[in-house]
Amino acid sequence: MMTYIDYKNVVPKAVIGLVILMVVLVPVITRNESTLSILILSGIWAVAVMGFTLVLRAGQFSLGQAAFMAIGGYTSAILTVQMGWSFWPAFLLAGLVSGIVALLVGMVVLRVGGIYFSIITLALCEVVRIIAQQWESVTRGTRGLITSQPNPINLGFYEINFFASSVPYFYLTIGLVALTGLIFWRIGESRLGRSFAGVALNRVLAEHQGMYLMKYRVIAFTVAGVFTGLAGTLYAHFLTVLTPTMLGLWQSIQIMIMSIVGGIGSLVGGPIIGSVLLYTFGSYLTRLEIYGIQQLLFGAVVVLVLLFLPKGTGLVDLWGRFWTKVVWREKEFEFDEGEE
Amino acid sequence: MPPAGIWIDGLIQSCAYMTMAFGMVLVFSILGILNWTHGQFYMLGAFVVYYAITAVGIPFPLSLLVAGLLVAGLGMLVKKIIIDNITGELYVGATTMGLIFFFEGAASMVFGMQDKGLAMVLPGVLNLGSFSVSYQKIAVVSFTLVIMIILYIMLNYTKIGLAIRATAQQPDAASLYGVSVERLSLIVMGIGCGLAALAGGIIAPLYTISPFIGGIPMLMSLLAIVIGGIGSLTGAIVGGLILGFINCVLAYNLSYFSEVVLFVLVIIILLVRPQGLFGASLK
Numbered sequence: 001m002m003t004y005i006d007y008k009n010v011v012p013k014a015v016i017g018l019v020i021l022m023v024v025l026v027p028v029i030t031r032n033e034s035t036l037s038i039l040i041l042s043g044i045w046a047v048a049v050m051g052f053t054l055v056l057r058a059g060q061f062s063l064g065q066a067a068f069m070a071i072g073g074y075t076s077a078i079l080t081v082q083m084g085w086s087f088w089p090a091f092l093l094a095g096l097v098s099g100i101v102a103l104l105v106g107m108v109v110l111r112v113g114g115i116y117f118s119i120i121t122l123a124l125c126e127v128v129r130i131i132a133q134q135w136e137s138v139t140r141g142t143r144g145l146i147t148s149q150p151n152p153i154n155l156g157f158y159e160i161n162f163f164a165s166s167v168p169y170f171y172l173t174i175g176l177v178a179l180t181g182l183i184f185w186r187i188g189e190s191r192l193g194r195s196f197a198g199v200a201l202n203r204v205l206a207e208h209q210g211m212y213l214m215k216y217r218v219i220a221f222t223v224a225g226v227f228t229g230l231a232g233t234l235y236a237h238f239l240t241v242l243t244p245t246m247l248g249l250w251q252s253i254q255i256m257i258m259s260i261v262g263g264i265g266s267l268v269g270g271p272i273i274g275s276v277l278l279y280t281f282g283s284y285l286t287r288l289e290i291y292g293i294q295q296l297l298f299g300a301v302v303v304l305v306l307l308f309l310p311k312g313t314g315l316v317d318l319w320g321r322f323w324t325k326v327v328w329r330e331k332e333f334e335f336d337e338g339e340e
Numbered sequence: 341m342p343p344a345g346i347w348i349d350g351l352i353q354s355c356a357y358m359t360m361a362f363g364m365v366l367v368f369s370i371l372g373i374l375n376w377t378h379g380q381f382y383m384l385g386a387f388v389v390y391y392a393i394t395a396v397g398i399p400f401p402l403s404l405l406v407a408g409l410l411v412a413g414l415g416m417l418v419k420k421i422i423i424d425n426i427t428g429e430l431y432v433g434a435t436t437m438g439l440i441f442f443f444e445g446a447a448s449m450v451f452g453m454q455d456k457g458l459a460m461v462l463p464g465v466l467n468l469g470s471f472s473v474s475y476q477k478i479a480v481v482s483f484t485l486v487i488m489i490i491l492y493i494m495l496n497y498t499k500i501g502l503a504i505r506a507t508a509q510q511p512d513a514a515s516l517y518g519v520s521v522e523r524l525s526l527i528v529m530g531i532g533c534g535l536a537a538l539a540g541g542i543i544a545p546l547y548t549i550s551p552f553i554g555g556i557p558m559l560m561s562l563l564a565i566v567i568g569g570i571g572s573l574t575g576a577i578v579g580g581l582i583l584g585f586i587n588c589v590l591a592y593n594l595s596y597f598s599e600v601v602l603f604v605l606v607i608i609i610l611l612v613r614p615q616g617l618f619g620a621s622l623k
Contacts, residue, residue, distance in 0.1 A: 020536045061430070109607075115374065119566045120610050122559075123603040130603075135597050244408070249559070253437050258435040292448030301443025306435045307425055 012323050024174060027167040036166040042279035043054060043173040045205025046179045047231035049258045049271035051224030052091075052186060056264055057193070058220035060110060064121030066251035067128040067226055072098040072229025073236035073247060077145040080237075088133035091233050098229020106221035111214060113203075123247050132244035138248050139322050143195045144243035173234055181268040186269040187223070196220055248288035261305050270316040278317065287311055342592040343473045347585075352477055352546065353560075354584025355484035359539035360561035360569075361576035362491060363532035369508035369571040370521075370528040373429060376436040378419070378536050379558025380443035381411050383551060385537025386544040390458050400461040402547075407541040409535040416526055423529075435450055440554075445475025447551035455548040462545075476545055483542050487535070491573065504528060508571060562586070562601075567609045569616030580618060 026039060048069055055062045076094035081084040088166045109120050139145060149162040149169060160168045187193045198206045199216045207213055236242040263273020281301065285294035309317065360382060367375050385407040418439065424434050460492030462475040495501035503524055506514040514523045539557070547553070561576075564583050568575025583602065590598035609617065 008571040067444065108611065112610055116566065116610050116614045120607050121564065123563070123606045127603045128598055130596060130599050250499065251441075257434055257437055260430065264430075290449065291453050292445040295445030296449060297445070299438045299445060302438030303422060303435055304441065306431050306438065307422065 002127055003188070016202040017213070027170055031165065032166070033166055036170050038280055039276075040166060040173045041235075041283075042276040043233045043276040044231045044238070045258060046177055046272045047234075047280055048228050048255050049262065049275045050163075050180055050184050050258045050267060051231075052073045052255050053264055053271050054220050054224045054269055056259065057188070058196040058217050058222070059202060059203070060113070060217055061115070061118045061256075062120045062121045062221070063249070063252045063256065064125040064128075064245045065224070065255045066249070067121070067125040068098045068102060068225045068228040069232030069235060069251070070128050070132060071101055072232030073242050074132060074139060075229070075238050076233040077147045077242045081145050081147060082138065087237065090228065091237075095226045095230040095301070098232070099226035102225020102229075103218065103222045103294075105222055105286075106218045107214075110217040110221060122249060122252070129244050129248045136260060139244070140244060142215035142305060144241045144246075145236075147240050147242055149237055149240065151216040169234075169238060172247075173238075175223050176227075176230060176234060180230075182270070183223075183227075187269070192216075192219070193267070225249070228322075257302055261302055261303070266316050271317070273315050273319075304315045341587050345468070346592045348473055348477060350585040352480050352584075353587055354605075355480050356539050356543045356557055357561045357564050357584055358577055358580035359484055359487055359542075359582050361433045362487070363535035363539075364561055364571055365505070365565050365571060365576050366528050366535075367532040368565070369421070370504060371419075371422070373432045374425070374562070375529075375532065376433065376558070377439040377443060377613030378561070379554030379556075380440055380447075380530070381415060381533045382538035382540035382557050383442065383447060383549075383554035384414070385411050385540030386476060386553065387447065387540035389544050390456055390549050397471060397613045401415075404538060404541045405471030409539045412530040412534030416530045418533075419526055419529040419576050442612065444551050444554070451551060453551065453568050455550045457548050458545045465561050478543050478544070483538075488577070495573075498522075500527070511609070548593045557580055560584075563606050567606055567616055569591065569618035572618040574615055575618035584619075 005208065023039070026036055028035075029038065035212060047064055051068070052062060052065045055065075070095040073330030075097045076087070077089040079090040080087060084276065105124065109117065109124075133141055135141075149173075152159045152162060160166050187196075195206075195211055195216050198209075199211060203213060206265055235247075239246070258274040258278050258296065259271055259276060260274075262272070278298075278301075282298055286292065305315065309315065349393070360378060363376060364375060364378055367373065367378075388410055389400070389403045392398045393400060394404050396403075398406065422435060422439070423432055426435055435524055438564065462479055463473045466478060467473040480516035493501075503514065503519045505525055506517070507519055511521050540553075560583050561580065564579030565576050566579070568579030582605075586598060586605070588600045590601055594601065
């Protein structure tokens with residue numbers, strides 16, 4: 001029998017691979033700092049948005065994801081600035097601290113469901129912001145902590161210098177996005193990910209199948225907390241300043257909007273598409289020199305995307321539709337629910 | 341004990357939160373959605389009152405009415421054009437959050453970013469021995485009482501109130517008995533947004549007006565209805581009073597720490613009674 005290549009499956013994946021390769025090669029093509037910084041920041045947001053989407057996959061709608069970014073960011077900023085640690089251990093410890101906080105908070109808070117959980121996380125987000133604002137001896141309050149980028153690493157034959165350009169930081173961010181994406185993709189494909197979806201889709205049925213609801217919610221929340229904390233660390237050290245208002249309720253809402261516009265059907269593709277497109281769009285809008293027009297257009301785009309995308313499944317769904325409807329010209333298209 | 345003025349300020353804030361919270365409760369119980377844009381309708385109401393008084397020269401009570409009607413129309417438009425065409429609670433929530441950006445951007449383009457202040461439209465103070473209260477503050481409190489009474493009468497003794505209560509309990513059964521749920525939800529959206537605008541308008545002379553004033557009242561009235569029980573007007577009153585007084589009276593003693601107390605209180609209430617103080621049990 002001949003080996004059969006399912007080109008309808010392979011070609012779109014090859015195109016995705018090409019796009020990823022192009023993104024990785026961006027520093028070779030251009031060294032424009034503003035392009036790089038937009039890509040770095042949208043990568044950082046992508047990680048946070050993936051965390052949000054994972055929690056949403058387990059059926060909980062968290063409006064406090066920016067709080068975990070703030071916890072991660074502040075942990076590493078305090079460790080490096082006030083205690084003189086180097087970046088790397090602080091980076092890892094920040095993820096750990098954020099994860100532990102998520103675990104402890106989640107064990108208490110996650111048993112409340114629905115809109116009430118959203119409100120609790122919203123309140124937590126504000127509490128974190130107020131603490132960061134008022135605990136002046138440690139966080140320097142509203143003046144903010146002045147962080148720095150990681151020290152240069154000397155590999156002998158080549159020195160990775162984080163101060164000279166954003167390129168090493170770009171690869172660091174890409175690495176974190178890739179690691180998060182890989183882990184979340186594996187979670188989504190695995191038994192665990194299906195359990196998340198099961199718990200979210202029909203809680204009663206899932207419990208009757210012997211699935212312990214809290215276990216899956218806490219796992220999702222903790223994993224999301226770890227990676228969101230790491231993203232927060234990168235955020236704090238890239239912008240070289242961390243003030244309490246940088247990661248508050250507004251940013252949580254932004255994370256939520258990015259996730260939903262990108263598409264919540266997939267754990268990796270949707271968040272990345274949503275955050276890259278919306279962040280890039282938003283940061284180009286700030287160049288228009290009319291007060292308010294950025295927010296106006298941003299809001300309009302969000303509303304239009306949600307109004308006109310098929311079934312409100314987000315931008316990532318356009319990818320499948322593009323290949324089936326436009327390229328292969330298939331008449332019918334079944335929506336695959338759940339899995340990527 | 342904080343001085344009496346602080347207690348009065350707490351009452352004023354509670355009144356603003358309560359008036360907004362009524363609108364949110366109505367919208368939630370009929371449409372089944374949380375309208376995150378409510379704070380922006382509050383802001384628009386304040387702006388309409390400001391321009392009606394300064395630019396057009398309409399007297400204050402009339403300009404309040406104009407603000408209520410205009411913003412109610414806007415709310416109905418939003419519901420008709422946008423919310424009706426989106427399915428799913430999650431997507432509607434995200435859309436109304438997107439509309440926050442839209443309205444704030446539009447307001448700062450049209451009205452400018454500077455803070456505006458409305459001179460006291462009701463000058464004079466009432467002397468009560470050891471302290472005095474300005475007529476403006478009395479107007480806010482009595483206005484809220486009037487709104488409460490009107491809502492109470494409307495919900496309990498009119499046909500539309502009966503329809504609203506029926507639809508809140510059982511939308512399908514209500515529509516079987518001849519209630520046009522579609523039209524009713526449009527009207528309720530109008531009432532809700534109009535109430536937000538009235539809250540903004542009546543408070544406007546006391547505070548500054550800018551495109552970004554909507555966020556905090558929105559957050560507070562959201563917390564108020566959530567701790568009160570999300571579909572209950574009594575809950576909205578109690579929640580609004582608790583939050584308004586915490587914001588003012590505790591802040592007098594504890595300064596910033598009162599905010600922590602407020603949010604921790606909300607978290608504890610929700611953990612102990614997830615359905616809110618006056619909400620029906622979910623199970």
